[in-house]
Amino acid sequence: MPIILSQRVDAGSDYNDVPFVVYHFPKRSRRQINPGDLFLYYQGNRLKKEQRYYFGTGIIGKIELCEDGDHYNAWFLEAKRFIRRVPIYNPAGGYYESLDYASVRKSETPSWQNSIRPVSESAFSAILAAAGMHRTVNICGVIEKTENPLHALGLMNETYKDCSPAKA
Structure with a gap:
């Protein structure tokens, strides 16, 4: 199942991410991410709507426990930046992540506060299409x-x- 990874690109972060190389995340999120998962990068900002968008995709590779024992690093395979950002709003109405939402969650509204969250196959494909990309x-x-x-x-x-x- 594809997933969304929240990545701050407009401001600093407490995590040791290297965009398009490695994703650093807390131990509590480990069951939500697995090697081989397809992902979409999401930039969120609850204060500025223009800074809510999808901007890349890839495949999760190796996942390693960090030395602190409280975090993991997920290394990427085939990570690619979109040629153009894709806003969270679907031109057909609603959010892209709301497409076929029942296959991944109960609520139609995405759980924006979760830095790693599942996304339906149809939403994943629609976001890639809006970015002008083919499915990886x-x-x-x-x-x-x-x-x-x-x-x-x-x-x-x-x-x-x-x-x-x-x-x-």
């Missing part, structure tokens, strides 16, 4: 389900052929 293939799930190890290695090589480790 969940390559992690495809690789995990591949029974032939050589085929899995081939898929990984093809997927990550243009990636290189960050230079220190």
Whole structure:
């Protein structure tokens, strides 16, 4: 199931996030995020409506417990910034996150205060379409389900052929 990750880009944060690289989050949220999850980045600001928008997408990779024991880091695969920001309001009416809301929560109104929250497949796809993007293939799930190890290695090589480790 796709998820929304709240990311402050207009102000400072108490978390050690590196946008489009790693998401730092509290231990209490660990069950809401898993390797292979597709995500949308959301910037929220309860005081300024123009600063409420979606601005990127990707796949959750490895999740590690931080040294403090109270937080985790979720590393991203294929994280991409949108060419244009997508406002939270659907031009057809209501919020994008309200599309097919019953599949992920009881209330039609999204739980904006939750930094990690589920989003329906239809809302996820509509937000990507509004951003001018296509749905990211969940390559992690495809690789995990591949029974032939050589085929899995081939898929990984093809997927990550243009990636290189960050230079220190």
